[in-house]
Structure formats: C-alpha cells, structure tokens
Amino acid sequence: MPMPKDPCPCGRAPDFSACCGRYLGTGLPAPDAESLMRSRYTAFVRGDVAHLLATWHASHRPESLELDAGVKWLGLDVKCHRPIDADHAEVEFVARSRVQGRGQRLHERSRFVRENGHWFYVDGEIK
Template identity: 55%
Template sequence: MLLLPSAACPCGRTHPKGHVLAYADCCARFVEHFDTTPAPDAEHLMRSRYSAFVLEHGPYLLATWHTSQRPAALDFEAGAKWLGLQVKNFRATGADTAEVEFVARFRIAGRAVRLHERSRFVREDGRWFYVDGDQF
C-alpha cells in the first residue's frame, strides 16, 4: 500500500495544536529511511512499526525486530483494515530498554480486533529494536 506524504500518518500522532501529523512529517522519515534515520526512542519506533503494518512494509518491520526474536518472514492478514492506534503508556525501564503499552484496532472480514500489548524494546548501537510483548 502506498501513502502520499501529505496524507495523515497512520499512527495518529497529533501536532500540539491537535491536528494529525502528515505521514512525511511523522513516521515516513523512519520507515522510508531506516538506514539513515533511526527512531529516537521506543515510542517513535512502535508508532512507525504500526504505520509499517498498515502499509505492509515488511522490510522495515523485519529490520526493526531484534535479532533474538525476529521471524524469518512476515505474512500480512489479507484484507486487514487498520482502524487506529492508541499509545497508553511509554516508559524507560533502563538506559537502553523501554516499554510501550498500546492498543491497535483493525478489522478482518468484518470482525473487529483489538490488540492490547505491552511491548519491550532495546537500544543497540544507537538504534531501537522491538523485542517482544505481552498481550492483554
């Protein structure tokens, strides 16, 4: 799926004045330029990974998955329609570790799905990686 740079960012991050940031001003800089622009913290990485799921951008998802847990390949749910992301909590758990609790909503074959997870992240060589998470 392609997204115009001026389109609203799938992650839903808002500007201080309340409007949703454009994809180009939000997650695109990380998703489209992973080699040169790493996410500055675990929350930005989690949001950009959500956007990558919406866009079915497998290379970014695999590149930002910690090697200890990274799957060999990704399969996307055919016909999934992503409906939104809510970041409930973001906290550093150490100098190079963090957790992000979020709720992602999507629909498959007319059925609503709510994914509530507390994800763990680690920073190595200046880059944040998704490690794993606990679902609620």
C-alpha cells in the same frame, strides 16, 4: 503510496512524511521506543514487511513474515511509554483492526532495546 501531507496512520501527526515516514525505508533510527512502535504500526498498515523485520531484534525476529491482507487497521492508542533505562523501554498500546467485517483490538505491552543507536522491538505481552 501516501502523499507528503497525508495523515500518519499512527495518529500522532497530520503529516506522514514528518512522522513515521521519516523512518520507513530511510535507515533513520527512531529516537525512542514509542516512535519505533508507532513506525511499526504504520508498517503494518502499509504492508511494509521490510521495516518490520529490520526493526525486530535479532533474538526474536522471524525468518520471514507474511501479513494478512484481509486486516484493515483502524487506529492506534498508545497507553504508556515507559523508559526503563537508557537502552530498554516498554510501550503499552491498543491497535484496532477489522478482519472480515469483525472489529478486533490488540492490547499489548511491548519490550524494546536500543543497540548501536537503534531501537528494536523484542517481544510483547498480550493484555
């Protein structure tokens, strides 16, 4: 469990509790799609399946989610946050990981929608 002054895995802030820690398991909605995407990356790093499922739009949410324990997440680079309108946005990012000693990169353009004041991940296009 991260301590309050531990750096946030998403790389945006030096303090987890002041960054993604505000959203994981608290019910506090992320203010924008980029913040939600960063919190979802952090959830992958921490193995927080509950946050991932809760922030996945119902139209695309899997019934269950099992994370690969062999993945070591190494970093996140947000390339672009593009609001489309008040309730739709895209975030392009590259997430780096290591699986069985081999480096990998996930480059995705993700789509988000806001409903009832909460942003949700809809789906993404692998680049």
